[in-house]
Amino acid sequence: MDHHKSDSKRNNHPPGKFKLATATYWPVALLLVSLPGGTSSKIPTNPQQELESYREHLEGSPESILMVPVKGGTFLMGNEQGPAEESPVHKVEVGDFWMAAYEITWDQYELFSGQRINLINTDRGGEVSLEVDAIASATTPYVDMSHGMGKKGYPVINITQHAALTFCKWLSAKTGRFYRLPTEAEWEYACRAGSNELYSFGNDTTLLNEYAWYEDNSGRRYHLVGQKTPNAFGLYDMHGNVAEWTMDQFIPDAYALRDKGLSVNPWEKPVKLYPRSVRGGSWKDGAEALRSSARTASDPGWKRIDPQIPKSRWWFTNAPHVGFRVVRPKITPSPEEISKYWLEAIDDY
Amino acid sequence: MKKQTNPTRRDFCKNTALLAGGMLALPLDITASAHVLGDDSIKIALVGCGGRGTGAAIQALSTKENVKLVAMADAFQDRLDNCYNILATKFADSDKLKLKEKDKHVGFEAYKQAIDKADVVLLTTTPGFRPIHFEYAVNQNKHVFMEKPVATDAPGIRRVLAAAELAKTKKLNVVVGLQRRYQDSYLACLQQIRDGKIGQIVSGQVYWNSSGVWVNERQPGQTEMEYQMRNWYYFNWLCGDHIVEQHIHNIDVANWFIGEYPLHAQGMGGREVRTDKKFGEIFDHHFVEYTYPSGAVIASQCRHQPGCVDNVSESFQGTRGKIYTDSQNKGIISAYDGKVLYEHQGENDPNPYQTEHDVLFANIRDGKVTNDAEHAAKTTMSAILGRMATYSGQLITFDEALTRGRSLMPDTFSWKAMPKVVPDGEGGYAVPVPGQTQVLEPEKLKIPGQEVSPEGDRN
Numbered sequence A: 001m002d003h004h005k006s007d008s009k010r011n012n013h014p015p016g017k018f019k020l021a022t023a024t025y026w027p028v029a030l031l032l033v034s035l036p037g038g039t040s041s042k043i044p045t046n047p048q049q050e051l052e053s054y055r056e057h058l059e060g061s062p063e064s065i066l067m068v069p070v071k072g073g074t075f076l077m078g079n080e081q082g083p084a085e086e087s088p089v090h091k092v093e094v095g096d097f098w099m100a101a102y103e104i105t106w107d108q109y110e111l112f113s114g115q116r117i118n119l120i121n122t123d124r125g126g127e128v129s130l131e132v133d134a135i136a137s138a139t140t141p142y143v144d145m146s147h148g149m150g151k152k153g154y155p156v157i158n159i160t161q162h163a164a165l166t167f168c169k170w171l172s173a174k175t176g177r178f179y180r181l182p183t184e185a186e187w188e189y190a191c192r193a194g195s196n197e198l199y200s201f202g203n204d205t206t207l208l209n210e211y212a213w214y215e216d217n218s219g220r221r222y223h224l225v226g227q228k229t230p231n232a233f234g235l236y237d238m239h240g241n242v243a244e245w246t247m248d249q250f251i252p253d254a255y256a257l258r259d260k261g262l263s264v265n266p267w268e269k270p271v272k273l274y275p276r277s278v279r280g281g282s283w284k285d286g287a288e289a290l291r292s293s294a295r296t297a298s299d300p301g302w303k304r305i306d307p308q309i310p311k312s313r314w315w316f317t318n319a320p321h322v323g324f325r326v327v328r329p330k331i332t333p334s335p336e337e338i339s340k341y342w343l344e345a346i347d348d349y
Numbered sequence B: 001m002k003k004q005t006n007p008t009r010r011d012f013c014k015n016t017a018l019l020a021g022g023m024l025a026l027p028l029d030i031t032a033s034a035h036v037l038g039d040d041s042i043k044i045a046l047v048g049c050g051g052r053g054t055g056a057a058i059q060a061l062s063t064k065e066n067v068k069l070v071a072m073a074d075a076f077q078d079r080l081d082n083c084y085n086i087l088a089t090k091f092a093d094s095d096k097l098k099l100k101e102k103d104k105h106v107g108f109e110a111y112k113q114a115i116d117k118a119d120v121v122l123l124t125t126t127p128g129f130r131p132i133h134f135e136y137a138v139n140q141n142k143h144v145f146m147e148k149p150v151a152t153d154a155p156g157i158r159r160v161l162a163a164a165e166l167a168k169t170k171k172l173n174v175v176v177g178l179q180r181r182y183q184d185s186y187l188a189c190l191q192q193i194r195d196g197k198i199g200q201i202v203s204g205q206v207y208w209n210s211s212g213v214w215v216n217e218r219q220p221g222q223t224e225m226e227y228q229m230r231n232w233y234y235f236n237w238l239c240g241d242h243i244v245e246q247h248i249h250n251i252d253v254a255n256w257f258i259g260e261y262p263l264h265a266q267g268m269g270g271r272e273v274r275t276d277k278k279f280g281e282i283f284d285h286h287f288v289e290y291t292y293p294s295g296a297v298i299a300s301q302c303r304h305q306p307g308c309v310d311n312v313s314e315s316f317q318g319t320r321g322k323i324y325t326d327s328q329n330k331g332i333i334s335a336y337d338g339k340v341l342y343e344h345q346g347e348n349d350p351n352p353y354q355t356e357h358d359v360l361f362a363n364i365r366d367g368k369v370t371n372d373a374e375h376a377a378k379t380t381m382s383a384i385l386g387r388m389a390t391y392s393g394q395l396i397t398f399d400e401a402l403t404r405g406r407s408l409m410p411d412t413f414s415w416k417a418m419p420k421v422v423p424d425g426e427g428g429y430a431v432p433v434p435g436q437t438q439v440l441e442p443e444k445l446k447i448p449g450q451e452v453s454p455e456g457d458r459n
Helices: A002-010 A026-031 A106-113 A161-175 A184-192 A205-211 A335-341 B007-021 B051-061 B077-090 B110-116 B127-139 B154-169 B184-194 B224-230 B248-258 B352-366 B373-392 B398-404
Strands: A018-020 A054-057 A064-070 A073-077 A090-094 A097-100 A128-130 A243-249 A276-279 A295-297 A327-329 B042-047 B067-074 B104-106 B120-123 B143-146 B174-176 B201-210 B264-270 B285-291 B297-304 B311-318 B322-326 B330-334 B340-345 B445-447 B450-452
Touching: A064 A184, A073 A184, A090 A184, A097 A184, A106 A161, A128 A161, A161 A243, A184 A243, A184 A276, B042 B051, B042 B110, B042 B352, B051 B067, B051 B077, B051 B120, B051 B352, B067 B077, B067 B110, B077 B104, B104 B110, B110 B127, B120 B127, B120 B352, B127 B143, B127 B154, B143 B352, B143 B373, B154 B373, B154 B398, B174 B352, B174 B373, B184 B248, B184 B322, B184 B330, B184 B340, B201 B248, B248 B297, B248 B311, B248 B373, B264 B373, B285 B373, B373 B398
Parallel strands: B042 B067, B042 B120, B067 B104, B120 B143, B143 B174, B201 B297
Antiparallel strands: A018 A128, A054 A064, A064 A097, A073 A090, A097 A327, A243 A276, A276 A295, B201 B311, B264 B285, B285 B297, B311 B322, B322 B330, B330 B340, B445 B450
C-alpha cells in the first residue's frame, strides 16, 4: 500500500478527489440487511474491523477519540407530543456505525484547526484515501472562541457545520477511516439507545441531573466532557452540555414527507446554509430541548457579531452552546458515496 | 499621587481649537446638507472595500434611513470588485446601490473622488491611511464612519485630532468603530461605574490574547509597496501592530471606564513564535503597564500565539468592588466577598456593529451630532504609546509620544514608491529591539528667536 503514501505526496490530483484504496470493502455494503426488532445481522460486513470499541489515536499528539459501537436497527423517530417538526413519528432504519463516546474537545479540534500535527496520511491500510493537502484548514479565530469558559478537556464550540465536517474530512485523511457527522436519524437513534421515551433514561426529568448539563445545573457554562452518566450505548453528554451538529438540513416538515412504511438511513442533504440541524440541547437549555427527539435549527444570528463580510465559514461568534461528535459507518461507502458527504462551503453574507 | 494634568496635550488641543475656530466664519450648515441634495436620500461612499468595509457598507445600507451607496474606492481593483459583487447580491432586491462603473474608483487617490460624491463616508481602509482620508472627508464637510484604529503613528494622531476639532465646529457626525461604546452590556456597566458601584478604579487587566490573524504570502511580480499593502497586518505604517489594531478595543474600555488617558506607559514585548519573514516587523506579544493621572494602573496584555490561553476581556478593581466585561455581552460587578452586585447577560442584545450605524444615520436624519473622533484618536494614541514602550523598552509619557512620536508613513504613495521599512537581502524585516529601538524624534525645545539642542535647556 505504499503507493497511497507516494500518491498523496505527489499531490497531482484535483482537490478533494478520492481514490479507492485496495483494502476497501465497500461492495460488501450491498449485504447490509435489517432484521426485525432492531437486532443486527451477524454477517461480517467488514472483515477488517469488528463492531467493537476502539480508540482512534491522533498520531503526533497524546489525544485519542474513543469510538463506541452503535448496532444499527429500526426505531420510531420523532415524538408527536413534541413540537410540530417532530411529527409524525415514523419508522427509521439505520446501519451499524461507531460514534465518539464524547463530544470532540478543543484539544482534539485544535490539532486540526491550528495545524498542530502535520496532515500526513498515516497509511495503515486505510479504507479511504484523501488528498490531504487539499483539505483547507480553519482560519485562526480573532477572538477567544471558548468565551472564557476554558478549553482543556472541554467540548469545542462556536464551530460551523462546515468546520465540524472539515474536521471529519481531516480525520479521515489522517487515519484512512471514513469519519463524518451523524445524520439526524443516526443521532436520534444513538441518543435513544433503545429507549422510546423522552430521554435515554426514561421520562423522569428529575433524573436529568445525573445524565446531563443543562440550564438547571450548568451554572451557565459548559463542562468537561464525560462527567455525567452515559446512555446504554456508552455515549456521554448526548443530552445537554453542548448541542451537536448533524449532517442534515433542518427541514421542519421532513418527517411528514418520508415514507409511511420505513425510511432507510434518511439524510436531508443540506443545500442552503441555514437552517441546519443540531441536536441534544445544551448547557443553556431547559429540559424540553434536551429530549432525544428535540430538533434545533442553526441561525444566522449565531454569527451576528462577526464584523467581516463574507462572514467566517469556520466560526460562529454567538454559538457557545454548539459542538459536535463524529461517527464512522461500519460499512465504508464507495468513494463516490463518500464525496457526497463533503458538502461544498457556502458563502455567508 | 499628585493629580496630574497634561499641559502639552491641553495646549495642543487648545491650539487646534483656535485653528478650527478661525474657520467658524465659514457658512456651514452641514447637518442639513444631506437633505437638500435633490431628494431625501443620504448618499454613502465606501472607502476601503475589504472584509470590514464590506461589513460596514452592509450595516450602513441596513439602517432605517433612505440610504444609497453612490461610490466606492479601494487601492485594489479586485478587492473593490469582490465587495461590489457581495453588495450587489445582498441588495439585489433593493435600489440601495446607486453607482455605475465610473463611481468605482481604484488607486491611492481614489478616495477623493468617492468622498466628493457622498454625504456620508465609510473609511475602512487599512489604518495607516485613516488620517489622510478623515482629514479630506472633514474638509469636504462629510459625515464619517471610520474604523479603529484611526492612525498608526503620532503624526497621524495629530492630524486626526486637528480634523476632529474641525468636525466639531462643523457639527459633523463622526462615529468610530470602537463598537463596545455602542454595546448595551458595556453601556450598562459604565452606568454602574458612574453610579459608584465599584468606587474609584485603581487597577485593571485588559486582554486580547488569541492565536493571531491571516497572512498573505508574497506573490511574483508584486512591488514592495503592493506586497506590504496585501500583507498589511505585519507592517506598522499600515497596521500599527496588533496592540494598536486589535487590542485598542480593550485599552479603550480602560480609558472609557476610568475616564482618563494614560499618563505614561512602560512594558515589554517581542516575537517568540511568529518569527517567519512573512510576518513582517510586528511583535507577537506585548505586556504594557499604563499609569493614569488618577493613579490607576492598568496591565495590558496582547498575544498572537496559538496554543496558549485565549482571553479577550477587561477586568477592573475599584475601591468598593470589581467588574468584568467582555464582548459577548457580559458584564459582572461583584464585591470583594464574591457577592454579585450586578450582572448583565445580554445574549440577545443588538449587534453593536449595526447599532453604531443606526446611531450615525438617525443622527443625520434628526440633526443630532455624535463625534467620537477625539476619544478614538486619544485611545489610538494610547495603544501606539504601548507599542512605543515595548519596542523601545523605555518609560514613555503620553505627551512625548504624541508630540515626538516618529512618522512611519512613506513619503509618497504609488505602487513603485518604497515604504520606509524594506526587506533585507533575504526578504526579512528588521524587528524592533527593546533597549535599542528609538521611537521618539529628538527633543527640540523652542525658545523665542532661537532653537536649542535638547542638552541646552532642561529643567
